[in-house]
């Protein structure tokens with residue numbers, strides 16, 4: 001596959017839907033131009049034509065490519081050739097620098113009403129390039145209730161050339177009033193073969209390794225790529241999967257819990273540090289740190305306030321990343337026990353883990369015990385969403401895992 005939709009393995013139905021919409025959108029633009037073939041004397045408006053509408057909701061499991069699909073669609077709408085993937089417009093969309101694309105990525109746990117109102121104002125502007133003004137809102141489910149209300153108004157009465165692309169794990173994550181005004185695009189979990197193929201073709205990863213990574217990542221394209229290319233990510237996964245072998249009695253179970261929490265914290269720290277410093281640096285540059293002259297003292301006071309805001313946002317993001325990373329480790333563990341259960345039941349399904357690593361544990365326990373362990377992991381995830389101290393919740397879990 002070529003053009004802007006090439007990074008969506010296994011999403012043929014979605015790609016076809018978005019291509020039709022982009023073609024419909026181009027027709028609308030052509031129709032709106034003077035002499036552009038308007039029927040009935042009035043330019044057609046967005047939403048009247050079945051393929052294109054002004055509010056879209058991209059849903060699908062984590063890693064299936066919600067924001068990739070939304071970004072590709074934005075590129076197709078803004079590109080003069082319908083999404084060639086080669087022109088300056090397409091490049092700008094993928095670099096996040098296109099003047100008619102507003103990219104919103106909530107960094108903290110929630111997105112507030114004030115931010116949303118600012119966004120709605122900016123979204124109402126006319127497109128500079130004459131095509132569309134696009135707002136791509138990732139994690140739209142993080143909107144607070146008030147923010148969702150502000151958003152709803154903008155979606156109900158859209159500016160004629162504004163297109164909203166919202167992303168959320170599922171349609172149910174948004175309030176029904178917003179959901180009902182959006183056209184829903186549903187991404188599916190791509191097959192391991194489709195993911196492996198793109199890793200091989202796009203990233204040059206050797207096929208067997210690509211397939212193992214794709215299976216381990218269970219359709220999460222970005223994670224599969226990380227596992228295949230980043231040795232420390234692969235090592236952390238291996239560490240998590242040692243827990244079932246380690247948690248055999250009280251002492252080792254507690255030690256395994258401590259390792260699990262520490263590993264997740266290290267990974268989260270690596271991720272956030274990489275993001276934090278460039279942001280602080282950009283802010284300092286924006287305020288012209290190091291310069292002197294009239295008005296500098298005032299600017300520096302302004303910077304202190306902005307820096308405080310930035311640090312608050314970074315702290316809130318760090319909390320989220322820490323939580324997500326530990327949850328990822330728990331899902332990895334759950335997947336390992338699911339595989340054990342499949343081996344115990346002789347089920348004919350694709351396994352995420354290497355069968356050799358499963359056999360011994362599968363033979364030494366029963367399906368009932370495996371189900372109980374899976375329940376313990378899910379219970380731990382639930383405790384963590386209730387803000388129980390991570391180490392306490394994970395210790396309770398590893399103790400349950402260690403019981404025969």
Ligand SMILES: [Zn+2]
Nearest residue numbers: 079084087090
């Ligand atoms: Zn293009």
